[in-house]
Amino acid sequence: MKEESVILAAQKRAAIISVLTNAKQPMPSYLIFKAPEIKKFDFTWAAFQTFMSAMKNSQLVYSKKIDDPKARVGYFPFNGSTESGEKKVAKKQKVKAVSIAPNLKIDIIKSTGRVRLELNGLFIEIGVIE
Amino acid sequence: MTKRKIKKSKAVTRTIQTTYYDHKGNAVRINRSVHAHLAVAKAVDYMQLDYYQAKTVEVFDASDGTLHAVIRWRNKILEIVFKRDPKEFQ
Numbered sequence: 001m002k003e004e005s006v007i008l009a010a011q012k013r014a015a016i017i018s019v020l021t022n023a024k025q026p027m028p029s030y031l032i033f034k035a036p037e038i039k040k041f042d043f044t045w046a047a048f049q050t051f052m053s054a055m056k057n058s059q060l061v062y063s064k065k066i067d068d069p070k071a072r073v074g075y076f077p078f079n080g081s082t083e084s085g086e087k088k089v090a091k092k093q094k095v096k097a098v099s100i101a102p103n104l105k106i107d108i109i110k111s112t113g114r115v116r117l118e119l120n121g122l123f124i125e126i127g128v129i130e
Numbered sequence: 131m132t133k134r135k136i137k138k139s140k141a142v143t144r145t146i147q148t149t150y151y152d153h154k155g156n157a158v159r160i161n162r163s164v165h166a167h168l169a170v171a172k173a174v175d176y177m178q179l180d181y182y183q184a185k186t187v188e189v190f191d192a193s194d195g196t197l198h199a200v201i202r203w204r205n206k207i208l209e210i211v212f213k214r215d216p217k218e219f220q
Binding site: 003006007010011013014015017018019021022037054057058059060077078 | 156186188194195197
């Protein structure tokens with residue numbers, strides 16, 4: 001039963017977006033309600049209004065002020081990715097690989113007769129005590 | 131020397147729309163494609179990878195309003211709630 005309601009809601013959303021994409025101008029809600037694609041679902045006016053507001057909240061449909069005596073705003077579908085989507089989907093940051101190989105340095109000091117080993121900042125001096 | 135004729139590709143409208151929703155029901159991402167079967171496969175791919183952190187995805191044709199697929203996460207299992215019958219394509 002739950003799955004059926006999910007499918008039905010998806011079909012309703014698809015039908016509303018198809019009506020809006022085919023229209024060249026933003027459509028007021030009463031004209032969307034009268035469309036033959038929407039009439040199949042047997043919407044009541046109140047249910048349709050709540051459904052449209054839910055779609056508006058989820059950023060599927062946007063509203064714009066229009067010059068119509070019966071309605072204040074007209075709806076149009078969003079083309080492209082939503083703003084919230086761009087924020088949420090953060091790009092994976094590249095992590096710079098740190099060299100694991102040890103930094104080994106050997107210095108031979110002729111004047112003192114010693115050998116200095118340097119391993120990642122650690123000094124070891126080897127020599128003969130006179 | 132013969133001139134090579136370059137065929138002009140026809141403008142293709144991407145009518146198939148894939149909408150990803152998060153757990154609150156907000157649209158996270160809208161993708162568009164030409165072919166429905168490729169769009170559904172890509173939607174499953176992105177859902178499995180958790181690419182957009184989406185819970186539900188809907189694939190439908192924005193020009194005529196036909197629903198192609200509804201896929202969602204449920205109890206840590208990717209569930210295909212609805213898919214269009216392939217006989218309808220023939």
